[in-house]
Amino acid sequence: MKWKNSVLLAIGILSLTPLYFFTPTTKKENSTIIKTSVFQTQVILPTQINKENKNLPQKLTPPSVDQIRQEVASDPHSTPISILNFAAKLGPKMEQALETEETALVFFEELKKCTLNSTLPVSIQAICLSNVQILTETYPILEDQMNIIKEQASAESVRLIDPLFFEEE
Amino acid sequence: MNLFNSTIFICITLGGLGCGQKPPNTREAAEIGDSLSLLESDLNALSSLNEKGPRAYDASSNGRFYQIFGGYSGKNVRDFINERIQYYFKASDGYSLSPPDQKIIHRNWIYKGLESIDDTNVLAFNFGTQIWIQGLLDRTTYTVTLDKGQVVPATSSRVGIVGLTARYVKYLPKNDNSSTEIPIEFRQSTIIHEARHSDCTDGITESDLNRIRQAQSYSEFIHNSHARKCGHFHSPCETGDLKGLLACDLDPWGSYGIQMIFLEGVINNIKPGAAAWQILNAKILDNKSRVQFGYLRMIYSQAHHPNMNSSGLR
Incomplete structure (x- = not known):
């Protein structure tokens, strides 16, 4: 056989x-x-x-700060297309992750890296952090890890997602 | 380059009635059909807006959605838009202005002018307030000629003249040649953003006009003028990744802020993490980063209650 x-x-x-x-x-x-x-x-x-x-x-490829600045310079009014494209790519990955805990744990690590990568645009870090929160709501086992991520993440990105986070401390 | 040539325009009214159309070729027909009928369908879809999302948002946001839109229903949101936008047209068709003055505010400053807003740039733009203010500056009333000679005198900021570009579409093109469907709420929020530009909040005074006349640059106008809330003009970002770029609101409740509140309400109706949620979430976070005033102060400070009125010359 x-x-x-x-x-x-x-x-x-x-x-x-x-x-x-x-x-x-x-x-x-x-x-x-x-x-x-x-x-x-x-x-x-x-x-x-x-x-x-x-x-x-499905590899995530977040845009850089330079790329976003270039896009905004040419079109100040709109959300940069690279941010929207990044968000669009997250959709299928999150849908998979929300189906099984095993996939969620793997994707959680990817989101963690993205959230804690301070070279990325703050809005991208925040997008990743917001997905960390959604995964944690579905899988409470991740809660402790999420809290650590929030403490390590840039204050700007945390404020965008959870403006009361710092006030609560 | 003078783009104030006499072009035939396509426009629709908010009631969805066509206001005259030239016979388009196939490509034009497709584009016109795409942007203007998509707009009409987007606005009509507001009638099925689920109030649950906005109500849930308001429960934790000091009632801001209600204060801005006057309620939670699609009709409330539609009324908000209808009060502020009276005309839509396809951006690539251009418009003609009378008298054909070149000094539209904005025009000689940061932007090269409205001619720089072509189909490759923004989704939509509203230049009614700019033309109205320019009329005040020049002590005249400008008129905009739209489709088939339809003449629109800019007698108030609420004249609301919105151009839609070829980017007002149903699908987001991705890098890999595939595409993602853009949630309808995304486009609706764009129209709400443009609608807010029609509000001359707190009105405008003769001394404001004098300051604008003396300003040598857009930045000078924004920082010296007390009238930046008249039209809710965008400001250079003072902090963050977009620092220095003309992409932020210094005051609370500008177009980015209002758009953000709408999205915060409607995103509650969508499954968290799903594709549509991701696009709306990204839009919310981008907008939030552009409101330099600070989200917490906007939401929780009683001193910064949203003022949705619009005044004229005081």
Whole structure:
């Protein structure tokens, strides 16, 4: 049985490799998704590969302060598109995280890094912190960690999310 | 570059009645259909606004939603908008101004002028108050010509003339060529933001006008004028990541603040963490960072009750 699974896996990889490598960069994420779904229907996937594929297309890429300033300089009135794009990418990840505690714990770490990264724009730190709060509401086991994050996060980002936080102390 | 050429305009009234349309080509038809009919559908959708969200927000925010919109229903919000915006048009169609003076406030200062607001920049803009104030400065009444020669005299800040750009759309383009649906509340909040620019809060005096006449730059106007609440002009940010950029409100209850309160109310109707919630949450946080006055003081200080009136020349 083992060799049969290996053959099936190899066929799966070989049939999808050209699709992955010869797709333009912007399409690669889509092809990764296709790859995952095809694998899941045709081949019994090793857990490790499944995890990698799941994470690949959803990597968070927060915009920098410079990028946001450039966007606001050219359009002072609107919320920078890079902030909205970042928020849009959070949606599917959060929806997954709200489904299972296991996924939530993994994503919580990613949100923590983002929240505590003081080089990021404050609004991005705050967006990540607000998602930390939502996860904690669903999984109270995270509460202690959330409080530590809030204490370590920049005061500006905490004030945006929870203006009473400092007053309560 | 003189953009005050006679262009044919497309506009709609708040009641949703068309006010004359040129025969568009296919591309134009698609764009016009997209922005103006989307606007109409966004405004109509206010009738199904769930009051629960705003009521829940007010329970912990000192009743600010009610104080601003006069209630929690979609009708209250729609009335708020209707009082402040009378005309909508497609930005790329431009407009003509009479007399064709070039010195619209803003125009010669930070912005190069309204001509810099093209379809690649903002979502929407309201220039009614600017034109009205310019009329006061020049001791005349300016008129704006919209679709099919429809002439709009700017006799008050509440004339409310809003241009919609090609960015007033249903989907947010993402870096990977995919797109995300923009929640309807996001666009509704944009119109509410623009509506607030129609309020000349506390009115404007002759001495305010003199200060504006003497100002050499937009920054000087903002910092020396007592009348920046007349039109709720945006100010350079004094702190934060946007420091120095013309993207903040120094006073409470400007356009960013009002827009933020609307969003704080309606986001309660959306599942936290979901895609739509993420977009609205990002918008709220961005707005909050632009209200330099401070959120806590806005919400909890009785001394800073929102004044939603609008006055003229005092």
